[in-house]
Amino acid sequence: MKDDEGIRGLTRRRWLLSILVTAIVVLSLVTIFAFLPRTSPPVNNPADLILFNGTVLTMEPEDSEKEAVAVTGSHIVAVGTDAQVLALRGDSTSTIDLGGRTLLPGFIDSHGHRIGDRDELTSQAVIQGALAEGWTSLSELFVDQGRLDDLRTLDEAGDLRIRVNAYLPLSWQLERFGTWYQAYEPGQEFSPNLRIGGVKIFVDSWLWGELLFSQSELNELVAEAHEAGYQIASHTTVDESLDLILNAYENALQGASNELYRHRAEHVVMVRDDQLERMRELGIVASFQLTWFHSNWAEAVETELLTEDVGKVARWHDLLEAGVHAIGGTDFPYGIPATSSALEAIHQAVTRMGDQGIPPPSWMLDQRIRVEQALRLLTIDAAYGTAQEKVKGSLVEGKLADLVVLSENPLTIPVEQFPDIDVLLTVIGGTAEHCLEYIFLCEESHAAGSVDKVTVKGMESNASLASDSSGIELTVLPAAESRYAVPEPARPAIMG
Numbered sequence: 001m002k003d004d005e006g007i008r009g010l011t012r013r014r015w016l017l018s019i020l021v022t023a024i025v026v027l028s029l030v031t032i033f034a035f036l037p038r039t040s041p042p043v044n045n046p047a048d049l050i051l052f053n054g055t056v057l058t059m060e061p062e063d064s065e066k067e068a069v070a071v072t073g074s075h076i077v078a079v080g081t082d083a084q085v086l087a088l089r090g091d092s093t094s095t096i097d098l099g100g101r102t103l104l105p106g107f108i109d110s111h112g113h114r115i116g117d118r119d120e121l122t123s124q125a126v127i128q129g130a131l132a133e134g135w136t137s138l139s140e141l142f143v144d145q146g147r148l149d150d151l152r153t154l155d156e157a158g159d160l161r162i163r164v165n166a167y168l169p170l171s172w173q174l175e176r177f178g179t180w181y182q183a184y185e186p187g188q189e190f191s192p193n194l195r196i197g198g199v200k201i202f203v204d205s206w207l208w209g210e211l212l213f214s215q216s217e218l219n220e221l222v223a224e225a226h227e228a229g230y231q232i233a234s235h236t237t238v239d240e241s242l243d244l245i246l247n248a249y250e251n252a253l254q255g256a257s258n259e260l261y262r263h264r265a266e267h268v269v270m271v272r273d274d275q276l277e278r279m280r281e282l283g284i285v286a287s288f289q290l291t292w293f294h295s296n297w298a299e300a301v302e303t304e305l306l307t308e309d310v311g312k313v314a315r316w317h318d319l320l321e322a323g324v325h326a327i328g329g330t331d332f333p334y335g336i337p338a339t340s341s342a343l344e345a346i347h348q349a350v351t352r353m354g355d356q357g358i359p360p361p362s363w364m365l366d367q368r369i370r371v372e373q374a375l376r377l378l379t380i381d382a383a384y385g386t387a388q389e390k391v392k393g394s395l396v397e398g399k400l401a402d403l404v405v406l407s408e409n410p411l412t413i414p415v416e417q418f419p420d421i422d423v424l425l426t427v428i429g430g431t432a433e434h435c436l437e438y439i440f441l442c443e444e445s446h447a448a449g450s451v452d453k454v455t456v457k458g459m460e461s462n463a464s465l466a467s468d469s470s471g472i473e474l475t476v477l478p479a480a481e482s483r484y485a486v487p488e489p490a491r492p493a494i495m496g
């Protein structure tokens, strides 16, 4: 009893003390407010960075065009009109007047091998090239133990300046790699920039492939990874192998929703009508390449395939129309030719025109998609493909500040001009990692008011990179040109 009274007495004293403290705080705040000049009202939580006077395409389903975005730390704190967002400007806020330019969520490449299969370039050069094209996240679809070690070394040194989802291979052609991947947790995050995305299986070989598994063998491999909780990404090109993997996924899911797992079919080069419906029903994610099957590919497809099979090829439009979850990628550096740029990828998906001026045949034209669909495939839909749509992929308060500023609005300029659109600024987690017109956009704001000289975080590091002798090349090529001279192997060592 005595102890209880003691506690009650203590609680009462604390209560009185807290009232006293609150009273002092309130009084002093009132005093401070009374003496502040009326022209600069205080901001409770001023943002670190505000980008305003732009066309902000949020990629949200409704009311998706805004004017301004505010960022604090690594996250978005406001998206809205200039007036709404500039209300968060304080003395310490960096502001960027976008001058009507277009701001989008950073581009997400759902499938590529940029860092892993990079030729003679350094990883840093590849990353800088991707940033200059507006990519903020990459999924690397063949990260074996050596490549994972390389990525972790880069990350620990602070040189992995882009977000990477690593997919660990379970097989390649007839090789089987065992359960080494289970040393890592599904979705394991080493840092904000490096995460285990899932595992990768090759169900057939490039391109009109032979099947590499029997049904029972594939069922077993898929069930094992599924039960351990991994997302599975499966290389499938022909419709027979799509049957195999859909059977294996259905067998593993046992009626459970794929919403939890996001198992994916990579490439989906050939798909039949019945498979469109089955993919929609099972919720399997179609991961296709916006850069594949434009008119450069037409002759090869028409000579290698039977006429009735040509109609099954690269049905991007039909997949979207059928309501299949779809995500976009480039598979860079694989393609004819290899296409690295997000804007060039979008151009190819909406026109099916290659770079040789060949008119696309009707079976390609029928499968063109709309610009807004292509933009979604590389932003919010792509985020769904790694189960990260709640943290990135659209511009909304609380999501990661992964942003890209373009010189033009892809929704309003003629599609032929897409490859000429400049990527002016790429921001990852609130840090500017690429600035094209940095004199205008990153060093000085044209905003009126007290804040007229700004430096965006990250510019210092870019500047030092440019001036050191590490061989990192910062010159930015026009988006239409490929940054990398990558040879086009007929059957590359690692494909898909």
Ligand SMILES: [Zn+2]
Pocket: 111, 112, 113, 141, 331, 334, 495, 496
């Ligand atoms: Zn690939």
